[in-house]
Amino acid sequence: MALTSLLVASDLSERSDRALQRAFRLAGEHGARVRVLTVVDDGGPEELVADIVERSRGHLEAAVAAIAGEVEHEIVVERGDPLSRLVEAVNEGDADLVVVGRHRSRGVFDRMRPTTVENVVARSLKPVLLVVAPALGPYQRVLSPVTFVPACRHAVEKALILASDATFRLFHAWIAPFEGLTGGRRSAYARAVERETAAQAAAWAELLPPSLPKVELVHDAAGESLVREMRRFSPDLIALGANARDLSFTGLGAFTAALVRDPATDTLIARGAEMG
Structure with missing residues (x-):
């Protein structure tokens, strides 16, 4: 591409x-x-x-x-x-x-209906780059929170075009279903879920260039893991799929919609490659 x-x-x-x-x-x-x-x-x-x-x-x-x-x-x-x-x-x-x-903050109105930027991102069939920071130089550090869907892979592929010399970090947040009722993080059940998740991550990444780092599994909820990864990695670009998690009222995934509404840094949002 x-x-x-x-x-x-x-x-x-x-x-x-x-x-x-x-x-x-x-x-x-x-x-x-x-x-x-x-x-x-x-x-x-x-x-x-x-x-x-x-x-x-x-x-x-x-x-x-x-x-x-x-x-x-x-x-x-x-x-x-x-x-x-x-x-x-x-x-x-x-x-x-x-x-x-990024959109202009409208206070309480932002909680009642999507902003123009959210609408454009939600209805676009093309990748959208939401710019927050001044363009002082090429992107240096790209963080990609992934789920194992084509949209996330397309976002990473597009980010590679925009920032071919950048350092990438890909991670997937996971928690075993009903983990608190089945023995916790170290239980045999949770370890089995982790192994299955690791296999899914490897299969999802097979179509990506081998130069990229492997997907790291982060045991936490999606929002909390992003906050921690942002602090650790200090990205100047986030790349993610448009509807990788549960849908919000905007039509975007709830996780993506939250980032579009309050982006911490420049954010690239893509749908599946077959759509744009």
């Missing part, structure tokens, strides 16, 4: 400017082209909408001019419903990767 085309969805915020910086850095590293898209809500008066369109284009042109260098790019400002048009552009275009900034 190669990285040839990136789509950046921008809302003209500082958060989106960081996504622009990372997208153009990646494009420069891979010889890819960049399409920058913002969608202006057309629900207001025509004169106001037209003014916002022009000001949006001016903002993007200035932001891109400062970082584009020799990267081939296109700036597109459209009118319409921002969410539906963004999702259409993501899924109908030829982009290998969609790049977005």
